[in-house]
Amino acid sequence: MGAKPVLCDVYDDDKLRKALRESRSDVLVDFLTDLPDLAREVPEFAARTARMWQEGTSKLVAAAQAARVGRLVSQSLAWKIPGEVGRATHDHERMILDAKGTLIRFGQLYGPGTYYESKQPPPPRIHVDSAVRRAYGVLGASEGIVTLVDE
Numbered sequence: 001m002g003a004k005p006v007l008c009d010v011y012d013d014d015k016l017r018k019a020l021r022e023s024r025s026d027v028l029v030d031f032l033t034d035l036p037d038l039a040r041e042v043p044e045f046a047a048r049t050a051r052m053w054q055e056g057t058s059k060l061v062a063a064a065q066a067a068r069v070g071r072l073v074s075q076s077l078a079w080k081i082p083g084e085v086g087r088a089t090h091d092h093e094r095m096i097l098d099a100k101g102t103l104i105r106f107g108q109l110y111g112p113g114t115y116y117e118s119k120q121p122p123p124p125r126i127h128v129d130s131a132v133r134r135a136y137g138v139l140g141a142s143e144g145i146v147t148l149v150d151e
Helices: 013-023 039-066 083-098 128-138
Strands: 027-030 071-077 102-106 108-110 125-127 144-148
Touching (some): 013 039, 027 039, 039 083, 083 102, 128 144
Parallel strands (some): 027 071, 071 102
């Protein structure tokens, strides 16, 4: 389908801008995150996650605009989080929407390879397989917010 991953340090402005410019991408799909492998470690990663969603998103949007990327699609959460990460989530979403991007708000993922492999989390939630299938369909959506949760 022509998609090319770009592996780059989102905090390195020069390399990020160069990578996006050289990719000549029509669409940038942003799934930036800094979450741990184990759910019990999530609180320890709060500051890193907040930085990723604030500073990382800011740098990514600026680089995408400089590279004249046509569309920006980014992931977010379908539930509210308190504190620093909640503020970071709000800032992240505002930057994507201000850039006329598409924001995909996912419910909590469950299923193989997630924090909830053997049981469902509280709503809003979505099975990881369904999230992937449905997110693919969102790539062509116009700017705004799309929420993907179990029905």
